[in-house]
Amino acid sequence: MAAAKGYVLAIDQGTTSTRAIVFDKDMKIAGFAQEEFPQIFPKSGWVEHDPEDIWSSVLSTIRKAIKAAKIAAGEIAAIGITNQRETVVVWDRETGKPIHNAIVWQDRRSANDCEKLKARGLEKKFVSRTGLILDPYFSGTKLSWLLSNVKGARARAEKGELCFGTIDTFLIWRLTGAKSFVTDATNASRTLIYNIGENRWDKTLLDILKIPAVMLPEVKDCAADFGVTEEGLFGAEIPILGVAGDQQAAVIGQACFEPGMVKSTYGTGCFAVLNTGAKMVRSKNRLLTTIAYRLDGETIYALEGSIFIAGAAVQWLRDGLGVVEKASQTGELAAKADPQQEVYLVPAFTGLGAPHWDAESRGAMYGLTRNTGPAELAAAALEAVCFQTRDLLDAMHKDWRSASGEDTVLRVDGGMVASDWTMQRLADLIDAPVDRPTILETTALGAAWLAASRAGLWPDRKTFAKTWARERRFEPEMSAKTRKARLKGWKDAVRRTLSDS
Numbered sequence: 001m002a003a004a005k006g007y008v009l010a011i012d013q014g015t016t017s018t019r020a021i022v023f024d025k026d027m028k029i030a031g032f033a034q035e036e037f038p039q040i041f042p043k044s045g046w047v048e049h050d051p052e053d054i055w056s057s058v059l060s061t062i063r064k065a066i067k068a069a070k071i072a073a074g075e076i077a078a079i080g081i082t083n084q085r086e087t088v089v090v091w092d093r094e095t096g097k098p099i100h101n102a103i104v105w106q107d108r109r110s111a112n113d114c115e116k117l118k119a120r121g122l123e124k125k126f127v128s129r130t131g132l133i134l135d136p137y138f139s140g141t142k143l144s145w146l147l148s149n150v151k152g153a154r155a156r157a158e159k160g161e162l163c164f165g166t167i168d169t170f171l172i173w174r175l176t177g178a179k180s181f182v183t184d185a186t187n188a189s190r191t192l193i194y195n196i197g198e199n200r201w202d203k204t205l206l207d208i209l210k211i212p213a214v215m216l217p218e219v220k221d222c223a224a225d226f227g228v229t230e231e232g233l234f235g236a237e238i239p240i241l242g243v244a245g246d247q248q249a250a251v252i253g254q255a256c257f258e259p260g261m262v263k264s265t266y267g268t269g270c271f272a273v274l275n276t277g278a279k280m281v282r283s284k285n286r287l288l289t290t291i292a293y294r295l296d297g298e299t300i301y302a303l304e305g306s307i308f309i310a311g312a313a314v315q316w317l318r319d320g321l322g323v324v325e326k327a328s329q330t331g332e333l334a335a336k337a338d339p340q341q342e343v344y345l346v347p348a349f350t351g352l353g354a355p356h357w358d359a360e361s362r363g364a365m366y367g368l369t370r371n372t373g374p375a376e377l378a379a380a381a382l383e384a385v386c387f388q389t390r391d392l393l394d395a396m397h398k399d400w401r402s403a404s405g406e407d408t409v410l411r412v413d414g415g416m417v418a419s420d421w422t423m424q425r426l427a428d429l430i431d432a433p434v435d436r437p438t439i440l441e442t443t444a445l446g447a448a449w450l451a452a453s454r455a456g457l458w459p460d461r462k463t464f465a466k467t468w469a470r471e472r473r474f475e476p477e478m479s480a481k482t483r484k485a486r487l488k489g490w491k492d493a494v495r496r497t498l499s500d501s
């Protein structure tokens with residue numbers, strides 16, 4: 001008798017680690033595996049991944065998660081994939097071998113190319129068609145850099161010999177044995193070459209960046225038929241039925257389905273995403289307009305604020321400075337910081353994202369004295385994430401209130417939200433409650449829901465939204481006077497760090 005197919009597998013391919021999670025029919029985690037993989041920093045501001053490291057971590061975490069769940073691959077009804085976005089892989093269509101390391105979203109090597117495009121007066125064209133900003137963060141100028149800098153790449157791409165993909169596309173290509181060359185609308189919306197109003201690759205932008213259309217994948221809804229895994233990989237053919245960029249998957253996992261709902265995810269970076277419904281809201285405050293999800297052909301849009309360094313500052317404390325051994329120790333250390341010391345860290349390690357979009361600035365610390373020690377450093381690193389969230393939310397509230405007249409609700413997730421100290425400081429500095437859900441693997445849950453709902457296993461959007469539960473609410477406790485002073489100190493620190501200051 002064939003095994004019952006009641007399980008769903010989510011692959012969460014993040015910036016610093018890959019997770020594979022098996023969910024059972026009741027949406028509970030039945031098996032989990034996670035692996036970190038190497039970060040490659042060839043030059044200041046450059047960040048790469050070896051796509052083969054990513055691929056091995058995906059295969060191995062899937063196998064371990066299936067084992068941990070004590071099931072057979074044949075019991076998995078569907079796979080949902082969610083991934084670090086914007087990161088670019090180019091590979092040979094024939095051999096499947098990448099022609100270069102993946103250029104990671106944090107990488108700033110195309111900053112100069114963006115400046116040149118701005119100087120040609122092209123920024124408006126990119127903003128109006130893609131909802132994004134002309135910044136090296138996005139895939140388009142990274143891909144163009146690869147085509148110009150890897151010998152013979154552009155000519156080969158024009159002949160149809162090369163494929164471009166974000167990580168989802170690369171993984172699906174490998175998982176299906178080169179049978180599927182696809183992506184979803186959310187990942188496409190981060191490439192700087194996708195027209196989010198018309199839902200298609202944009203010919204004009206492709207021409208400007210000299211990217212041949214023949215190297216681009218087909219763009220599908222987030223819940224769709226993306227292909228079937230090769231039997232040899234896991235011992236069964238498993239359909240891939242859901243795909244979304246990780247921040248968009250978190251919007252789904254946090255059940256932010258109603259316009260006005262915001263989730264903020266604290267992983268390597270921090271990304272706040274506000275659902276604006278079927279309406280595209282254009283930011284007047286340097287936020288991004290992007291696709292939240294596309295289901296049954298209906299596109300739901302979002303406003304997004306992107307901060308490049310969140311948990312990465314914690315990793316710097318751990319790996320760079322050796323101030324802590326484990327990320328989880330930063331909270332208790334920060335709690336010991338002297339409140340009289342006004343130390344600020346502006347973690348512009350790879351420039352500043354929203355709302356400043358300053359690719360050239362680099363990190364700085366202010367307010368150091370002879371008494372400043374590890375505790376103050378830890379507090380400054382964690383607080384920097386809270387201050388930056390405040391900047392994003394201020395921008396978001398302005399855009400959203402002027403578009404809808406309504407208020408917003410904040411839900412948080414990601415590795416860093418395990419830190420109670422950080423969440424309390426976040427509530428204090430944004431002066432609003434912060435809701436932490438019972439399920440912290442919201443990104444994987446979102447990807448799993450896409451696949452499971454397509455497979456007919458899990459409930460529809462409305463019923464799924466009702467299953468969201470709060471683990472803890474952090475209420476603001478800081479006095480208005482202290483908050484005001486701290487926010488002013490932060491603003492001064494940022495002003496002094498910006499590259500044109």
Ligand SMILES: Nc1ncnc2c1ncn2[C@@H]1O[C@H](COP(=O)(O)OP(=O)(O)O)[C@@H](O)[C@H]1O
Pocket residue numbers: 014015016017266267268269310311312313314315327328329330331414415416417418419
């Ligand atoms: N208890 C903690 N306190 C502060 N930071 C933490 C804690 N636990 C994890 N982190 C940070 O969260 C990040 C990992 O979050 P995760 O959501 O797994 O990120 P990603 O998906 O980007 O790889 C790391 O940068 C880590 O330093």
Ligand SMILES: O=P(O)(O)OC[C@H](O)CO
Pocket residue numbers: 013014015016083084085086105245246247267268269270
């Ligand atoms: O890997 P994360 O979770 O920090 O997410 C990375 C984002 O998708 C980059 O846009």
